Amino acid sequence: MKVSEKIIEGLLWLSAAITILVTVGIIWVLLSESISFFQEVSLVEFLTEKEWTPLFADKKFGIMPLVAGTLLTTFVAIAVALPIGLTIAVYLNEYAHARMKQVVKPLLEVLATIPTVVYGFFALTVVTPFLQQLIPNLAGFNALSAGIVMGIMIIPMISSLSEDAISAVPRSLREAAYGMGSTRLQTSFGVMVPAASSGIVVSVILAISRAVGETMIVAIAAGQQPRLTLNPLVPIETITTYIVQVSMGDVPQGSLEYKTIFAAGITLFVFTFALNNLSFWIKKKYQEKYD
Amino acid sequence: MSKKQNKLEALNLDAYYGDFHALKGINIAMEEKAVTAFIGPSGCGKSTFLRTFNRMNDYIDGFRVEGQILLDGKDIYQKEVRVDELRKEVGMVFQKPNPFPKSIFENVVYGLKIQGIKKKSVLEEAAEQSLRNAALWEEVKDKLDKSALALSGGQQQRLCIARALAISPSVLLMDEPASALDPISTAKIEELIYELKNDYTIVIVTHNMQQAGRVSDYTAFFYMGELVEFNKTKTMFTSPKDERTQNYITGRFG
Amino acid sequence: MTNSDINRLKDKAFQVFGVFCTFIGLVVLGIFLIDIIIEGVQRLNWDFLVNLPSRRASRAGILTAWVGTLWILVLTTIIAFPLGVAAGVYLEEYGKKNKMANFLEINIANLAGVPSIIYGLLGLEIFVRQMRLGGSLLAGALTLSLLILPIIIVTTREAIKAVPRSIRDGSFALGASKWQTVWHQVLPASFGGILTGIILALSRAVGEAAPLIVIGALAYVPFTPSTPLDEFTVLPIQIFNWTSRPQEAFLTNAAAAIIVLLVITFLLNGIAVYLRNKQQRKVRW
Incomplete structure (x- = not known):
């Protein structure tokens, strides 16, 4: 050579x-x-303290409120995206015409291409005022709006990955179900969805990982008040928002406050890393099963 | 035949794909400016063997050879042999026409261009000569700048032959060159092979017994990685020595 | 009603629900776009595009923001394009299918799943502090390049994979070396797909705010950057900043800036989709 x-x-x-x-x-x-x-700061305090106030005079370094905020918005997002996304996947696969599928799939992908800062604006200026008419005690910043909008953003992630998984189920299985007189609904949820379950689980895990790491929507619409709560109606703070909050301010490099964003960052990284690898592991196991 | 006339030789050649023993102790000597056909059932190793002559198998993970392949008496698997130099000497035509997604002209001169030849007049002359030799010139001379993918399958295959001829090899390897073509295109390719053997040593792999009979001077029959029989085509087809050859050419298996 | 009637009814009901779910996302998207346009379009004029930022909403413009976005786009392309394509070519054409390749593959999939804000922390420590680039365009572009690298690598590999084996064989058989084959055959044949991937990756980069905020891109920059070492802002950060203000007038500004950002994003995506379709319509192998 x-x-x-x-x-x-x-x-x-x-x-x-x-x-x-x-x-x-x-x-x-x-x-x-x-x-x-x-x-x-001791690791024990970091993991067990119930308050996170590094920027105040009375500093407390408990990561739990930030984790709770993150999980709360994530939960709302998945609660929106999973039923809608999975229904879309089943509908496109079993009910819709091929033409419609061709048109709808790329249109849904548009949802995933919109910058998240734009979704944040949407959550704050449209969704929150709308929800406040239904839920009068909803705060201006809350986990609910942010979570719902995040869920809409994540729909195409779940719908297209799940749809791929369902289409990968062997034809013979579907035909067997129809052959025994099943309706489309029975075939879908009795046969196709269970057979594609690992692929669907992978799509949900990746969606969770995405929601956990999402930043701008929650930074704009969910508030900046670390709070250990499961109430989606009040302002909270996520791990990502805290990092943004500190980055926007004048925190001197090398100070303890500065280091907190890396401690928060590694917590976030551990979460997403574990979720991503869990999804790879399931995917690999699943492929071996079908090959 | 005298030793001098042997263009290609294999000496005690074994080949492996990982653990799979694909070629077993092959010894063969092929005459210069003659057509040798390799026949045998699928998976018998004939294509693998063909591809050892220009070392196309080098890119397959886990492939290795033992023994020698001699081109003009020199072992081509020696360390100092450069594969690109070897392939300028040993051209190849594949089973399915595989023109590059470029113009007809670019296809023919590709081999020259990658050797660093840039002079337009040289390239044009070579292109015309090669296309003439491949009996394609008359059909494409007015559309040399058109995409090669627009040609018919038979034309594409002749273009691939022209492309191989352009770098003036002395050996032409053909791996079932007509298997993807219609009968008329096939006839044209066979005619072409007949013409080309005046200047080139040709080795052709074929599934088609009649084709082997029509185009080749010598035939080698492979079975399960072994060279069962090698002889003048006429002799082989009229009085095969081995029972397996007999069974194969009379269509009892394969 | 018989059991079978009930089943048929359930089936129909689900069909209706399916249509509803399929379109709810699109309807929400539609409402949102209309809302943004109604709110922002009145503010969208020439002055808005060429004015510097200001504390007075009515005088503020997005000149520094879109110039910064353009700079970031160009610099990110220059850095990430060759790097991503080279890595993709190596993994697809050169890398052996062994443990190492497997590890690289998992690693890249992992990187694709790392939240963008973490890339911000990486950029802050490595580019801003260690390499002393400060909150400059270059630091921002380097950070975003690492962020979109996995996307470019994955799409490059897919585009290269689509080039049939026979093209490579044909080239090798004519005496071409590995690199000559890659350069003269594989890359030209897969260029459409690679380009599509890069544009999609850039459309992702153009909307990113979080990592740039972390590396210290400023919300208020009173000048347009003229070298890669200048401080900068980008459209998403400008939008974030205006959205965080309590005054209604700034929300209008944010809406107008969003229109500009969406036009850029949709334009990039449109080009990518167009290229992909054109690619697919080309003569099949």
């Missing part, structure tokens, strides 16, 4: 290797700043 060929291959390899460097970089950055954070 010529030398130039070797050099080119080396450069290409380097580009691929950068992806590993990025992962190493993320873990290193999060770990190194967090470790120095945990030298000042």
Whole structure:
């Protein structure tokens, strides 16, 4: 092989290797700043303290309120996106004409391409005022609006991945169900959905991971008040919002407040990393089953 | 035949895909400027064997050979042999026509261009000559800048032959070159092979017994990775020595 | 009613519900776009596009924001395009199918799932602090490049995978080297798909606010950047900033800026869809 060929291959390899460097970089950055954070704040306090007030005079460093806020918005989002997304997947697969599927699928994808800051604006200026007419004691910033809008954004994620999973179910299975006189509904939920369940679970896990890491919608519409609550009607704060909040302000580099965003970041990273790998694991197991 | 006339030889050749023993102890010598046909049932190793002559198998993970392949008496699996140089000497035509998604002209001169030849007059001359040799010139001379994908299947295959001829190899490997074509196109390709053997050593893999009979001077019959019989085509088809050959050419299996 | 009638009724009911679900997202999207247009379009004039930011809503414009967005787009393309395509080519054409390849694949899938704000933290530490780039355009573009790298790599690989084996064989058989085959055959044949992926990735980058806020992009920049080392703002950050103000007039500004951002996003996506369709209509192998 010529030398130039070797050099080119080396450069290409380097580009691929950068992806590993990025992962190493993320873990290193999060770990190194967090470790120095945990030298000042004990891990026990971080995990058990019920208040998060690093920016106040009386500093408390309990991550729980931020985690609760994150889980609350995520839960609302999935509660919206899962039933709608799964229904769409079943409907497009079993009921809709092929033409309609061709038109609807890309249209739904548009939902996923809109910048999240735009969704945030929507949640704050349209959804919250609308919901306030129905629920009078709904606060101006709340987990409910943010979660609902996030759910709408995530619909195409669940619908298209689930739809792929359902279409991958062998034809023979569906025909067997119809052959025994099942209606489309019975075929769908009795046979197709269970057979595609691992693919659907993967889509939901990825959707959860996406919702957990979502930033701008919650930063705009859910508030900035860390609060250990399951009430979706009051302002809360998510992990991501806290990072944005600190980044917007003048927190001196190297201070404890500065390090808190990395401690919050590593918490978030652990969540999404676990969810993503869980989905890969399920996906791999599922592929082996069908091959 | 004298040793000098042997263009291609295999000596105790074994080939493996991982654990699978694909070719077993093959010994063969092929004469210069003659057509040799490889026949045998699917999976018998004939295509694998063909691809060892230009080392196309190098890209398959887990593939390895033992023994020697000689081109003009030199082992092509030696470390110092450069694969790109080897392939300029040993051209190949594939089972399905595989023109590049470029113009007809670009297809023919591709091999020259990657050698660094840029002079337009040289390329044009080579293109015309190769297309003439492949009996395609008259059909395409007015549309050299049109996409090669617009040609018919038979024309595409002749374009692929022209493309191989353009880098002036001395050996032409053909892997079932007519299996994807209609009878008329097939006839044209066979005619072409007959013409080409005046200048080239040709090795052709074919499934089609009649085709082997029509175009080749020598025939080699492969079965389960072994070379069962190798002889003049006429002799082989009229009085095969091995029972398996007999069964195969009379259509009892395969 | 017989059992079978009930089943048929349930089936019909679900069909109606299916139509409802399929269109509710689209209807909400429609309401939202109309709402934005009604609120923002009155504010959308030439002055709005060429004015600098201001504390007075009626005088504020988005010049610095869209110029910053354009800068970020160009710089991110310059950085992420060659890197992503090169990595994709390596993984698809050169990498052996072994443990290492498997690891790289999982790693890239993982990176694609890392929240964008985490990339912000990475950029803050590495580009802003260690490389001392500050909250500059370059730091922002580098951060976003890493963010969209997985998307580009994955789409590049898919586009390359679609090029049939026979094209590579044909090239190799003519004595072409691996790189010559990639450069003269594989990349041109897959270019449409690669381009589509890159544009989709850019449309993602153009809407990102969180990672840029974390690396210190400012909400208020009174000048347009002229070099990659200048501080900057982008449209999403400007929108975020205006949305966070209590005064109604700033919300109107935000709506107008959203129109501009959506036009850019939809334009990029439209180009990508057009390219993809054109690609699919090309002669099949």
